[in-house]
Structure formats: C-alpha cells, structure tokens
Amino acid sequence: MDAIKISNNTVGNRSEKNDSIYYVYGYVINQNPIEALEPKITITTYYSNGAIFAVNDTPYMEPKNLPANDKSYFYARFEDPDKKIATFEVKVLSAKGEY
Helix, strand or coil, rough: CCCCEEEECEEEEECCCCCCCCEEEEEEEEECCEEEEEEEEEEEEEEEEEECCEEECEEEECCCCCCCEEEEEEEEEECCCCCCCCCEEEEEEEECCCC
8 A cells, every 4th residue: 555645746726617616636656566456545625724624535536446557547526616625635545456
C-alpha cells in the first residue's frame, strides 16, 4: 500500500459552467511492479471549520485497476450550491495485487 499514492497535483475547484458544483480530480499512482486490482479511494470535503461536508467513496477512476508502475485518473463531483467546501482530502484505502 505504501507504493500507491495520490499525485501531488490533485486539484479541487468549482465547475466553470456551474459554480455550485465542486470537483476533485487527479491521479492515483502505482509504484509497484504489479497491477493493483480493485483500488479503493475516498475523497472527503470539509467546511472551513474542519467539519466534514461530504464523502465520496466511489469516485470515477480510469483505468479501474492501477497498471504496474503507472497511474489512473480519478474525479469526484460534489453538489455545493452555497459554496461551503473549503478543503478536501484524498486517501487510498485498499488495493489487491496478484503475481
């Protein structure tokens, strides 16, 4: 699991077409020499006071399995009409590997 990381250039921002929608997107990087199967990540958004706004534990990811020594793109969408999301956090929860 230590070799599966979230890219440092992960971004959270509002949609250009509809600023009541907040997106978090970036890459999950697999630094293992084998494919990581069924990776699970979670994206948590927070209010400015640190309280949880919303959690997405099924973000879109392509490819769904993490290729060996490669990356997968992910994104999640959050409805935020009052523009309350201040920060976010992305965590890798689990992944399987087979030789």
